[in-house]
Amino acid sequence: MNNQRNKVETAVFQKAKQNQHLCGDSYFYTETEDEYICALADGLGSGEFAKESSDIVIRIIEKNIHATVEQLIKKCNGQLSGKRGAVIGILRIDFRESRYTFSSIGNVGILTIFENGVKKRNIPNAGYLAGYHRPFKVVTDTLYPSMSFILFSDGVTDKDLSQRFLLNRDVNQVVQTYANYTNGEMREDDTTLIAIKYGD
Ligand SMILES: [Mn+2]
Numbered sequence: 001m002n003n004q005r006n007k008v009e010t011a012v013f014q015k016a017k018q019n020q021h022l023c024g025d026s027y028f029y030t031e032t033e034d035e036y037i038c039a040l041a042d043g044l045g046s047g048e049f050a051k052e053s054s055d056i057v058i059r060i061i062e063k064n065i066h067a068t069v070e071q072l073i074k075k076c077n078g079q080l081s082g083k084r085g086a087v088i089g090i091l092r093i094d095f096r097e098s099r100y101t102f103s104s105i106g107n108v109g110i111l112t113i114f115e116n117g118v119k120k121r122n123i124p125n126a127g128y129l130a131g132y133h134r135p136f137k138v139v140t141d142t143l144y145p146s147m148s149f150i151l152f153s154d155g156v157t158d159k160d161l162s163q164r165f166l167l168n169r170d171v172n173q174v175v176q177t178y179a180n181y182t183n184g185e186m187r188e189d190d191t192t193l194i195a196i197k198y199g200d
Pocket residue numbers: 042153154155189190
């Protein structure tokens with residue numbers, strides 16, 4: 001899945017864990033004139049209830065794309081009271097301010113990739129969303145031309161993240177190479193890898 005006419009290009013790899021037909025990971029991304037937002041949620045547990053929680057979170061983000069990352073996380077948390085719960089990562093790019101902002105709660109990771117190929121892995125906030133208030137950190141930084149980002153769920157391993165092909169600026173190639181590389185492997189967890197490219 002991708003959209004080439006925008007400022008940001010996105011490609012997604014997703015696979016359900018071993019013998020499951022339902023993937024508990026959900027994602028959403030969109031771009032407006034002023035901003036880009038991408039969210040990845042991983043529902044706790046597996047199957048139907050995991051899917052329910054990750055879907056709730058993603059629907060909230062779809063309906064509130066202009067809200068800040070902090071507001072979105074608070075809103076999502078509030079709606080998960082009494083549900084299984086979910087972990088989440090949200091990346092938002094503000095084109096006018098040339099800033100990007102992200103936060104992740106639990107095991108959804110974000111890699112920032114700079115033009116010179118330097119990768120920076122964000123340390124997520126501990127815990128998960130299940131209706132309880134907990135403080136969390138939101139990171140905001142300067143958006144440089146030709147930055148890339150990788151958003152990933154915990155089916156993606158540390159070994160996967162060390163692969164050189166993640167630095168490729170062609171997001172479709174990143175996803176295709178990842179698909180070939182993991183082909184035939186049975187993963188213990190649902191796997192979602194979202195490759196995001198800003199600029200040319
Ligand atoms: Mn998972």
